[in-house]
Amino acid sequence: MIISFHYNIGNQGIFHNSIMFVKKALFAVPNSKSLPIGLVARFSSATGDIGVTVNDKTGVATVKLQRAPVNSLNTGFLKNIESTLDSLEKEKARGLILTSGLPKIFTAGLDILELYNCTTESLTTFWTQLQSTWLKLHATSFPSVALINGHAPGAGCQLAMSCEYRIMLGPKYTIGLNETKMGIIAPFWFVDTMIDTLGPRQAELALTSGKLFTSSEALKVGLIDEEVGSEEEGVAKAEAFLSQYATIPGTARKLTKLMIREKTISNLVKNKDKDLKNVIDLITSAQVQKGLGLYLQSLKKK
Numbered sequence: 001m002i003i004s005f006h007y008n009i010g011n012q013g014i015f016h017n018s019i020m021f022v023k024k025a026l027f028a029v030p031n032s033k034s035l036p037i038g039l040v041a042r043f044s045s046a047t048g049d050i051g052v053t054v055n056d057k058t059g060v061a062t063v064k065l066q067r068a069p070v071n072s073l074n075t076g077f078l079k080n081i082e083s084t085l086d087s088l089e090k091e092k093a094r095g096l097i098l099t100s101g102l103p104k105i106f107t108a109g110l111d112i113l114e115l116y117n118c119t120t121e122s123l124t125t126f127w128t129q130l131q132s133t134w135l136k137l138h139a140t141s142f143p144s145v146a147l148i149n150g151h152a153p154g155a156g157c158q159l160a161m162s163c164e165y166r167i168m169l170g171p172k173y174t175i176g177l178n179e180t181k182m183g184i185i186a187p188f189w190f191v192d193t194m195i196d197t198l199g200p201r202q203a204e205l206a207l208t209s210g211k212l213f214t215s216s217e218a219l220k221v222g223l224i225d226e227e228v229g230s231e232e233e234g235v236a237k238a239e240a241f242l243s244q245y246a247t248i249p250g251t252a253r254k255l256t257k258l259m260i261r262e263k264t265i266s267n268l269v270k271n272k273d274k275d276l277k278n279v280i281d282l283i284t285s286a287q288v289q290k291g292l293g294l295y296l297q298s299l300k301k302k
């Protein structure tokens with residue numbers, strides 16, 4: 001017998017930060033021994049869907065980002081991601097597989113429409129949410145894997161780097177912090193995270209050129225840990241990675257992770273306001289606004 005629960009997760013306008021977990025159905029699935037077991041959830045809102053499936057044997061949650069067309073991260077979507085992580089913490093998830101429910105794109109990074117023609121007020125709301133969502137993902141108490149099943153430029157790469165392990169579907173997609181290519185600068189905590197991931201030498205080369213790595217290049221420099229040929233293979237590798245933690249005491253694991261990440265986390269926590277001021281000064285400048293406008297046009301012209 002397969003037991004399935006459906007989370008009924010409210011639309012953010014109604015439930016704000018609290019995700020409601022409602023046991024809705026208990027049913028038998030005839031003649032089935034191998035169907036995925038567990039909790040199934042769907043988070044719907046005008047600002048993106050987040051599908052959550054929790055395997056009730058392992059406690060591992062698969063979180064699928066879904067905001068068509070390219071999973072770009074706007075304020076509402078970031079808020080939904082943060083709420084989902086809060087719920088997984090509350091429900092004591094044993095692991096996270098962060099992936100995309102869209103074909104070809106993990107996430108296209110920040111929604112450039114949040115940066116272009118923005119006001120100081122709207123940018124403040126957006127950036128504060130980005131900081132908050134990232135801090136949550138970077139410090140989850142459970143182990144995390146990014147299953148990068150599509151392109152991951154800019155903040156898409158940043159989300160992936162904040163997971164503890166990265167598995168990327170090859171060979172067509174690219175990943176990297178491409179800010180300099182857009183005429184902007186990666187924030188210091190993106191830079192810190194890339195240095196933590198690649199070491200200073202490779203991070204400097206990658207960041208100054210805004211390099212977008214193919215999966216095999218990313219594997220070579222250590223931006224990803226494994227390259228796979230199919231999503232199924234990726235899921236199996238992610239589950240295998242997470243399964244090693246089943247026998248490691250959770251508190252020891254979590255404290256070790258936080259000790260290693262502490263410098264990068266506290267650098268942002270202590271300098272949130274400075275970071276915001278940097279962003280406002282840079283992004284609202286006439287020159288950067290012009291560049292962002294041209295970049296958006298070039299995306300639309302394709």
Ligand SMILES: CC/C=C\C/C=C\C/C=C\C/C=C/C(=O)SCCNC(=O)CCNC(=O)[C@H](O)C(C)(C)COP(=O)(O)OP(=O)(O)OC[C@H]1O[C@@H](n2cnc3c(N)ncnc32)[C@H](O)[C@@H]1OP(=O)(O)O
Nearest residue numbers: 072108109110111112151153154155185187278279299300
């Ligand atoms: C002292 C300084 C201190 C501090 C620093 C200050 C500031 C730092 C600020 C910001 C950091 C920025 C981080 C980022 O993440 S910026 C975004 C980076 N991402 C990109 O550059 C990706 C751009 N997109 C693409 O390359 C392609 O779209 C992609 C490969 C993802 C998919 O290609 P595909 O051919 O499948 O789709 P498209 O036809 O290109 O796109 C469809 C549709 O989506 C729109 N689009 C794409 N990306 C974005 C985006 N990131 N935001 C908003 N909209 C996006 C695209 O325009 C198309 O729209 P439409 O034609 O209307 O359908």
